[in-house]
Amino acid sequence: MPSNAYAQLAAEYYDALHKTCRNFDAATKSALARHPVALGNDGLILEVGCGRGRCQEFLGVSNDRVVQLDSCRAMLAMVDREPAVVRILADAASVPLFDAQFSAVVGFLIDSFIGLAFFAEAYRLLLPGGVLFVTVPAAEWGYSLRGSKEPEVSVARFITKSRHTVLVPSTLITGTRIDEMLRYCGFQFISIDFEPLPPGVTPISPDVETAASSYGVAVHELPLVYLIRASKPVQEPLRV
Amino acid sequence: MLPTVARWLGVRTRRQFRLALRGLSICVGACGAYAVGVLTELHWFWWSAVPFALLLAAAIVEFVLGDYLAEQSYPIATEKKLDLLERRLGIDAVNILTDKLRRTIETFQACETTRVSGTVHIIVELSPSPEVKARYGLLQLTDYIGPYGGSKGRITTLEKGIVGRCARTARTECVNFDDATEYRRRMVEEFGFLRQETEMHTTFARSYLAEPLLLGGTVIGVLYFFSSEPQVFPLAARESDLASKAQDFVDVLKTVSIV
Numbered sequence: 401m402p403s404n405a406y407a408q409l410a411a412e413y414y415d416a417l418h419k420t421c422r423n424f425d426a427a428t429k430s431a432l433a434r435h436p437v438a439l440g441n442d443g444l445i446l447e448v449g450c451g452r453g454r455c456q457e458f459l460g461v462s463n464d465r466v467v468q469l470d471s472c473r474a475m476l477a478m479v480d481r482e483p484a485v486v487r488i489l490a491d492a493a494s495v496p497l498f499d500a501q502f503s504a505v506v507g508f509l510i511d512s513f514i515g516l517a518f519f520a521e522a523y524r525l526l527l528p529g530g531v532l533f534v535t536v537p538a539a540e541w542g543y544s545l546r547g548s549k550e551p552e553v554s555v556a557r558f559i560t561k562s563r564h565t566v567l568v569p570s571t572l573i574t575g576t577r578i579d580e581m582l583r584y585c586g587f588q589f590i591s592i593d594f595e596p597l598p599p600g601v602t603p604i605s606p607d608v609e610t611a612a613s614s615y616g617v618a619v620h621e622l623p624l625v626y627l628i629r630a631s632k633p634v635q636e637p638l639r640v
Numbered sequence: 641m642l643p644t645v646a647r648w649l650g651v652r653t654r655r656q657f658r659l660a661l662r663g664l665s666i667c668v669g670a671c672g673a674y675a676v677g678v679l680t681e682l683h684w685f686w687w688s689a690v691p692f693a694l695l696l697a698a699a700i701v702e703f704v705l706g707d708y709l710a711e712q713s714y715p716i717a718t719e720k721k722l723d724l725l726e727r728r729l730g731i732d733a734v735n736i737l738t739d740k741l742r743r744t745i746e747t748f749q750a751c752e753t754t755r756v757s758g759t760v761h762i763i764v765e766l767s768p769s770p771e772v773k774a775r776y777g778l779l780q781l782t783d784y785i786g787p788y789g790g791s792k793g794r795i796t797t798l799e800k801g802i803v804g805r806c807a808r809t810a811r812t813e814c815v816n817f818d819d820a821t822e823y824r825r826r827m828v829e830e831f832g833f834l835r836q837e838t839e840m841h842t843t844f845a846r847s848y849l850a851e852p853l854l855l856g857g858t859v860i861g862v863l864y865f866f867s868s869e870p871q872v873f874p875l876a877a878r879e880s881d882l883a884s885k886a887q888d889f890v891d892v893l894k895t896v897s898i899v
Contacts, residue, residue, distance in 0.1 A: 405819065493816075493871055515871025516750055517816065550788075550868045551820065551844040569819045571870055577752065584750035584875075 405568045406512070410474035412561055413451060419605035423597050424509055427624040428535055431595035432458055435627060437533050443503025444485070446525060448492040448518075448534075449510050451475045453482030458508065459533075467502070469495065471513070493517040500527050507534040509625075511542075511556070511570040514578075519585040526632040532587065538594050538623035542572040544611040575626055587630035594623035642713050658710045665702035669695050733896040734782055734792075737889060741785045744885050745865065751876040755868045757786030757845075760889060761803055762853070762861035764795070778803055778862060788842060788868065800832040806850035806862045812882065813850040814874040820844065849873035851882045853890050863889060 406413070416422055439445060439461060447455050450468035452475070455461050468484040470476045471491045490496055492513045505522040514536055522532050546553045556570035573581070575592040582590050597608055599620050612622040651657050672695030679688035701709075741758045748756060761778040768775055780794045798804045806813040817823040820843035827833045827841065845866040853861035863886055865873070 405821070491818075513818070513870075515869070516875040517871035520875055554844065554846075554868065554870075567819075569870070577750075581750045 404472040404474075405566055406472040407474040408564075408566045409558055409560070409568070410451075410472065410478060413475070415561070417561060418558065419603055420607045421509075423601060423605045423608050424535075424537065424625055426601040427595045427597050428458060428508060428627075430598035431535075431593060431625060431627045434595070435591075435593050437531075437629065439504045439506070439531055439533070443527065443530070444501060445504045445506055446495075446502045447484070448505060448507040448522075449513060450484075450487075450507075452478045452480060453484055454508050455506060456482050459506065493521050495521055495525060497525060499524050500530075501525060502530060503527055504531045504533060506532075509536065510534050511536045511572070512568055514571050514573060516581055516585065519581055519587070523585045523587060523632055528632055528636065529634040530632045532582075532628070532630045532632070534628050535625050536578075536628065537570070537572065538626050539572040539574045540594075540615070540623045541608070541611045542570070544614040545607055546572070578626070578628060582628075582630045586632065586636070588633050589629075589631040591627075591629045593627045595625050595627060596620050596622050597624050642709065646713065654710055654713075657713055658706065661706050661709065662702060665698040665706070669698035669702070672698060730896060733892055736892050738782050738785060740885070740889060740892070741782065741863075744863070744880065744882075745785060747880040747885075748865075748872070748876040749879055751867065751872045752869050755787065756865055756872070757784045757789045757867070758863070758865040759784045759789060759792075760853075760861060760863060761796075761807075762893065763798070763807060763859065766795070766797070778807060781861070788845065788866075801827075802831060802848045803850050803862045803864050805831065806852055806864075807859050810852045810854065810859045812852070812874070813848075815848045816871055816873070817846050818870070844868050846870040847872035849877060849882075851886050853886050853893070855890050855894070860890065861893070 412418070413421070437459060439459060443465065444467055445455060445461055445465050446467050446469060447453060448469050450470050453466065453468050455466045456463060463483040464485060466482070466484045467486055467488065468476070469488040469490055469492060471489070473489055476487050476489055488495070488497075492507070492510070493515065494517070502525050505526055510518070514534070519532075526532065543553070546555070554569060554571055555567045558566045558568065560566060575594065578592055579590055597604065597619055604619055608619050608622065608624065612619040615622060646657050646660065649660075651660050672691040675691030676688045676695065679685075679691065737760050741760065745753050745756045745758055760781045762781050763776050764779045766775040766777045775797070777795045777797050780790070780792050783791045796804060798807050802813055802815050817826065823841075823843050824835070824838045827838045828835050833841075845868055847870060848866045849864075851863040852859045853863060863882070867873070
């Protein structure tokens with residue numbers, strides 16, 4: 401198992417204190433209202449990087465379909481959470497489950513583990529015709545805050561209630577590159593929509609304001625999250 | 641004729657030729673001296689003249705003719721030219737390897753190739769320690785291609801690192817890390833480094849790939865790539881046919897007699 405800095409954040413990750421995360425939540429809800437996701441009426445849904453679980457909150461799916469997966473024990477141990485069929489402690493890029501068992505793989509803000517291996521693993525776990533639906537912070541937002549140099553560009557910085565700084569892995573990938581990665585892994589019907597912070601949301605995180613001002617745009621014009629959708633083909637292409 | 645025989649025996653330079661001649665003279669001289677001693681003890685004085693003649697000949701070869709023969713067989717001017725040529729060939733070989741590395745990185749798909757670095761290591765013999773008579777290391781043959789990494793000439797032992805594991809297993813090795821904490825922990829637990837050593841490592845690389853360079857089934861080096869982007873390897877190299885590319889690298893190294 402990877403080391404997991406999220407353990408230090410579990411107790412307060414969903415607090416209003418973390419304004420940037422709450423702004424992401426608002427953008428996600430707004431995006432889902434504009435671009436509803438069809439996950440079908442049956443089949444298991446794997447929620448990766450689940451934290452306390454958000455499938456019911458964001459997608460309104462029945463709890464008896466959801467399998468929650470997280471690599472952080474403290475996140476999975478949170479008491480105030482959405483119910484699920486089962487909780488799995490595992491790395492989303494290496495899930496100890498057999499192939500093709502889920503009708504959907506879902507994840508919200510998966511920047512801590514997004515990558516080729518994760519997409520390939522999601523593809524493996526999906527039934528033919530299954531849907532991948534995930535969100536990540538928009539690269540446009542992240543690059544303006546973190547710059548482009550390592551290691552800063554690959555790290556998200558949280559300031560806790562006790563004023564400690566916790567660094568967690570966070571990969572920023574442009575929409576074009578995500579599209580390329582999904583195609584390479586075999587997905588089809590790929591759509592990547594970006595969503596800014598909807599008007600009327602308060603408080604606005606200084607990180608969102610700073611990023612918007614660096615581009616010279618209003619906070620409601622800056623892409624904040626990507627909504628990524630893709631399908632596993634019903635019939636897998638032949639590999640020679 | 642002498643240079644032909646010497647080259648047939650694997651003697652390629654003036655220095656090797658001179659050392660071989662010296663070794664031969666010492667052997668012949670020692671045997672001759674021993675034989676003279678034995679024959680004298682037996683009072684076969686006339687017969688002892690034969691090994692004495694051999695001893696004398698060996699001494700003349702070593703002390704009088706040796707440098708002359710070396711000069712005839714391997715003229716200093718020619719030797720200098722050869723040396724220059726080999727150096728030139730070495731530079732060209734390194735340039736070819738560098739170019740091949742760059743082109744190999746460009747074949748990686750669905751990743752940011754601008755974040756991938758690569759180099760070539762070859763196995764070299766290290767000076768023995770009291771405990772280990774035959775010690776081997778990995779010599780970094782080229783500067784890193786790509787945004788990160790150090791310059792050529794660095795040597796690591798076979799016991800350490802992802803590249804060392806590849807040289808030992810003779811298999812493609814891929815390792816991914818989620819963050820710097822996991823990198824440091826696994827470098828100590830799995831890859832043979834001391835905690836203090838990992839503090840000096842660059843810790844922002846997330847995905848590593850090492851491909852063995854095989855000559856006749858024996859590992860002679862390692863192709864080594866890493867990316868600061870997570871989860872790149874092995875998937876990004878799926879279509880790159882690294883085994884075949886590794887063979888191209890081996891061919892270049894063979895051509896210039898580096899291996």
